[in-house]
Amino acid sequence: MKKWSSLALAVTLGAVLTLSGCGGDNNNNAGTEATGSNAAATAAPESSPEAAAQQDTLILGRGGDSASLDPAIVTDGESLKIGHQVFDSLLEYKPGTSEVQASLADSWEVSADGLTYTFKLHPGVKFHDGTDFNAEAVVFNFTRWSDPASEFKFEGDSFDYYDSMFGPEGSRVIKEVKAVDATTVQFTLNQPQAPFLQNIAMTSFGIASPAAIKEKKENFKNEPVGTGPYVFKEWKRNDSITLDRNPNYWKEGLPKLNKIIVRSIPDNSARFNALQNGEIDLMEDLSPDDLSTLEGNTGLQKIERPPFNVSYLGFNFKQKPFDNVKVRQALNYAVNKQAIIDAFFSGQATAAVNPMPPSLWGYNDAVKDYEYDLDKAKALLAEAGYPEGLPDPVTLYAMPVSRPYMPDGKKVAEAIQADWEKIGVKTVIESPEWATYLDDTKAGEKDDIYMLGWTGDNGDPDNFLYTLLDKDAIPGNNRSFYVNEELHTLLINAQKETDQAKRSGLYKQAQEIIKADAPWIPLVHTTPLLAAKANLKGYVPGPTGTEYYSEIYFEQ
Amino acid sequence: MNSYLLKRIMVLVPVLIGMTMIVFSIIHAIPGDPAETILGQKATEQSKQALREQLGLDKPWLQQYFNYMGDLLQGDLGTSIRTKTPIAKEIMPYLAATLELTAAAMLFAAFVGVNAGILSAWRQNSWFDYTAMIIALVGVSMPIFWLGLMEQLLFALKLHWLPSIGRMDQRNPVESITNLYVIDTIIAGQWGQLWTVIKHLILPSIALGTIPMAIIARMTRSSMLEVMNSDYIRTAKAKGMPQFLVVYKHALKNALIPVLTVVGLQTGALLGGAVLTETIFAWPGVGRYIYEAISSRDYPVIQTGILVIAFIFVVINLLVDLLYAAIDPRINYK
Numbered sequence: 001m002k003k004w005s006s007l008a009l010a011v012t013l014g015a016v017l018t019l020s021g022c023g024g025d026n027n028n029n030a031g032t033e034a035t036g037s038n039a040a041a042t043a044a045p046e047s048s049p050e051a052a053a054q055q056d057t058l059i060l061g062r063g064g065d066s067a068s069l070d071p072a073i074v075t076d077g078e079s080l081k082i083g084h085q086v087f088d089s090l091l092e093y094k095p096g097t098s099e100v101q102a103s104l105a106d107s108w109e110v111s112a113d114g115l116t117y118t119f120k121l122h123p124g125v126k127f128h129d130g131t132d133f134n135a136e137a138v139v140f141n142f143t144r145w146s147d148p149a150s151e152f153k154f155e156g157d158s159f160d161y162y163d164s165m166f167g168p169e170g171s172r173v174i175k176e177v178k179a180v181d182a183t184t185v186q187f188t189l190n191q192p193q194a195p196f197l198q199n200i201a202m203t204s205f206g207i208a209s210p211a212a213i214k215e216k217k218e219n220f221k222n223e224p225v226g227t228g229p230y231v232f233k234e235w236k237r238n239d240s241i242t243l244d245r246n247p248n249y250w251k252e253g254l255p256k257l258n259k260i261i262v263r264s265i266p267d268n269s270a271r272f273n274a275l276q277n278g279e280i281d282l283m284e285d286l287s288p289d290d291l292s293t294l295e296g297n298t299g300l301q302k303i304e305r306p307p308f309n310v311s312y313l314g315f316n317f318k319q320k321p322f323d324n325v326k327v328r329q330a331l332n333y334a335v336n337k338q339a340i341i342d343a344f345f346s347g348q349a350t351a352a353v354n355p356m357p358p359s360l361w362g363y364n365d366a367v368k369d370y371e372y373d374l375d376k377a378k379a380l381l382a383e384a385g386y387p388e389g390l391p392d393p394v395t396l397y398a399m400p401v402s403r404p405y406m407p408d409g410k411k412v413a414e415a416i417q418a419d420w421e422k423i424g425v426k427t428v429i430e431s432p433e434w435a436t437y438l439d440d441t442k443a444g445e446k447d448d449i450y451m452l453g454w455t456g457d458n459g460d461p462d463n464f465l466y467t468l469l470d471k472d473a474i475p476g477n478n479r480s481f482y483v484n485e486e487l488h489t490l491l492i493n494a495q496k497e498t499d500q501a502k503r504s505g506l507y508k509q510a511q512e513i514i515k516a517d518a519p520w521i522p523l524v525h526t527t528p529l530l531a532a533k534a535n536l537k538g539y540v541p542g543p544t545g546t547e548y549y550s551e552i553y554f555e556q
Numbered sequence: 557m558n559s560y561l562l563k564r565i566m567v568l569v570p571v572l573i574g575m576t577m578i579v580f581s582i583i584h585a586i587p588g589d590p591a592e593t594i595l596g597q598k599a600t601e602q603s604k605q606a607l608r609e610q611l612g613l614d615k616p617w618l619q620q621y622f623n624y625m626g627d628l629l630q631g632d633l634g635t636s637i638r639t640k641t642p643i644a645k646e647i648m649p650y651l652a653a654t655l656e657l658t659a660a661a662m663l664f665a666a667f668v669g670v671n672a673g674i675l676s677a678w679r680q681n682s683w684f685d686y687t688a689m690i691i692a693l694v695g696v697s698m699p700i701f702w703l704g705l706m707e708q709l710l711f712a713l714k715l716h717w718l719p720s721i722g723r724m725d726q727r728n729p730v731e732s733i734t735n736l737y738v739i740d741t742i743i744a745g746q747w748g749q750l751w752t753v754i755k756h757l758i759l760p761s762i763a764l765g766t767i768p769m770a771i772i773a774r775m776t777r778s779s780m781l782e783v784m785n786s787d788y789i790r791t792a793k794a795k796g797m798p799q800f801l802v803v804y805k806h807a808l809k810n811a812l813i814p815v816l817t818v819v820g821l822q823t824g825a826l827l828g829g830a831v832l833t834e835t836i837f838a839w840p841g842v843g844r845y846i847y848e849a850i851s852s853r854d855y856p857v858i859q860t861g862i863l864v865i866a867f868i869f870v871v872i873n874l875l876v877d878l879l880y881a882a883i884d885p886r887i888n889y890k
Binding site: 269 | 603641709719721833836838853
């Protein structure tokens with residue numbers, strides 16, 4: 001026993017001594033840690049210039065981990081972010097926009113009937129495993145995604161984005177993919193698809209090494225091999241993903257950094273603390289509350305992602321009286337969007353008028369919003385037969401989780417509740433847990449009005465209007481059960497039309513119809529915030545939430 | 557002793573089977589469609605149906621339960637729905653991370669708690685006693701979330717003494733062998749790395765260990781006070797034995813039994829309660845593994861994760877019981 005207690009004392013004493021020793025140790029620390037090849041700026045954000053000069057590793061902090069590293073089998077943004085660095089698609093989005101440009105395909109031709117697309121591939125590109133990228137590899141990938149009997153569709157995998165962009169089995173848009181020669185690949189479609197090029201550019205359709213898939217089989221999702229600027233090195237689940245520079249990258253001079261480490265740090269405040277402490281260089285999803293702290297710190301910079309989302313309140317047409325357009329319009333008039341933006345978004349949002357963001361082509365500027373006007377709201381309610389307001393309390397579903405388009409759904413719901421109270425509409429806010437929330441709103445039996453949002457996938461208006469408000473999206477993303485045949489015809493025609501100017505006209509018309517029918521109260525388009533060290537350059541945030549890390553570097 | 561051990565181990569079997577039944581029924585009572593949660597809002601109906609069939613979610617739940625138990629008995633812990641990887645393979649690094657954190661937290665809690673308790677009892681009603689007991693009271697009621705963020709703010713942001721998140725310096729990573737980084741760095745003889753790993757352990761283990769530390773301190777104090785008033789201590793004092801020896805040698809030994817129980821129970825509680833600490837400090841442990849599984853309805857992971865924790869909890873209790881006998885020969889198990 002004596003031994004035990006003296007050991008205890010010794011260790012306690014030792015711990016106390018080392019702890020108190022930490023304080024004076026600060027400079028030493030920086031000295032010893034800088035011996036690592038790229039250990040710059042570990043100790044403090046104000047790192048010395050020579051340390052910053054050698055920094056060639058980026059540590060990025062984000063809220064969650066990837067589910068899988070094969071971008072073809074996932075739909076979550078966190079997985080696609082990594083896929084974007086390891087894989088290239090035939091086309092890509094111009095950084096910071098949703099316009100397509102050449103990538104693995106140098107050029108392309110479209111036949112007059114819009115049914116044949118011929119891509120000329122970039123010659124001499126190699127996968128990370130050293131095998132050649134060529135037309136056969138493209139055919140292999142597209143066959144893997146479209147053929148339900150493919151031996152490279154592994155247990156539990158589904159190619160959801162392929163199914164949703166190019167039609168599920170039985171109604172595929174792509175009829176055939178053919179290798180004409182080593183650098184020419186030809187797609188034949190069953191019917192014209194206007195957003196075809198936009199779709200091809202998605203990260204999910206990044207071209208994987210056929211040799212690696214054949215060799216690694218189901219393990220490919222843990223050890224991806226593509227042609228991208230970074231080579232996958234290591235994945236510690238729920239902790240970090242390490243990517244190394246691809247020394248043979250086919251784009252000259254890229255990537256600029258030697259290594260990228262992507263860490264999962266779930267708590268927003270902890271992530272911001274880590275950035276301020278120099279443990280990470282770049283963080284995603286800054287809380288609007290932390291904005292003032294960020295702006296007060298000269299060692300850091302704010303990065304704004306272009307707003308490419310919408311959050312909204314949807315009316316459930318299955319529930320009376322929300323099938324009545326006057327009631328829906330009345331409630332539209334009774335929401336003070338600007339007050340909500342000021343109170344809950346620190347100004348990092350704009351009021352939404354239409355169901356798609358203004359930065360997207362085809363946006364209709366001419367549509368006027370229902371301005372905040374309680375008298376008009378009351379008058380409309382009276383016209384609908386409710387001069388005293390609605391007789392029963394309204395069940396309003398408010399999101400229990402934080403999303404880029406809506407950081408705190410419950411608080412926003414409470415503000416709206418107070419507004420509606422003024423026109424005689426009583427509201428009961430419910431926030432079941434997220435999975436139940438999605439189930440309930442999809443079934444439409446429990447909610448009268450629900451809150452939700454959407455971030456665009458591919459830079460096409462179709463991905464907002466058709467995906468969210470067409471009758472084809474019931475059951476599914478059209479949780480309002482809103483059916484308008486005229487709108488449906490417009491949206492279907494827009495899908496088949498290949499002339500973008502004409503399509504734009506069709507989408508503008510669609511937005512007018514939607515505004516008049518008021519199936520939603522569009523709330524806001526948010527500007528998601530990121531924060532980084534002040535000397536980080538070359539990061540261009542992409543609207544869809546995925547971006548290239550290949551241009552990032554640290555300035556002296 | 558051996559037959560007692562055997563008996564205790566035999567008792568574990570129904571306990572663990574009971575655990576599987578409880579966990580299984582609770583998880584399946586949670587509303588929400590796992591297929592939709594797993595595949596996300598943007599998945600097609602077709603692929604969701606295929607997933608349900610493949611996971612056997614369309615079968616009656618009793619059948620699902622027996623299938624699960626059958627696999628478990630063959631050593632198959634199931635496959636994660638979200639990552640499609642066998643759980644047995646996947647859970648090890650998480651478990652190691654949690655064990656390392658829990659051990660460090662318990663070390664902190666036991667050393668500080670026991671010593672504070674002893675000193676409080678020794679100097680009953682002194683300023684030290686009052687201060688320690690006030691700290692213990694505050695410690696018990698301190699929300700881990702708040703404490704963790706405050707620690708980061710002070711020791712990482714303001715003073716730059718310690719790192720705020722993670723298990724190691726990512727710019728200079730540790731090669732994992734056992735996934736217990738303290739041990740890994742010792743095996744590799746990388747003393748600089750060992751120090752970095754320990755620095756990463758300090759803040760989260762204090763956050764996690766504060767509540768058990770407070771409980772242990774109070775337990776030790778009251779247990780010591782009881783022993784200090786007994787006859788044999790008075791005799792020892794009367795013999796003119798130095799007070800330090802009286803306290804640390806004679807009294808502590810008998811006061812330690814109830815303390816040991818508390819330490820055992822608290823260790824189990826730490827294993828399950830590490831979720832918040834692991835979230836704040838971005839610690840990739842089993843708490844977060846289960847938490848993420850819950851939010852994505854990854855049934856097999858939730859089941860297996862809880863089962864593994866329950867198993868460790870039961871084993872710790874067994875060890876505590878065996879330690880009683882080692883410390884106090886009067887306790888035997890006939």
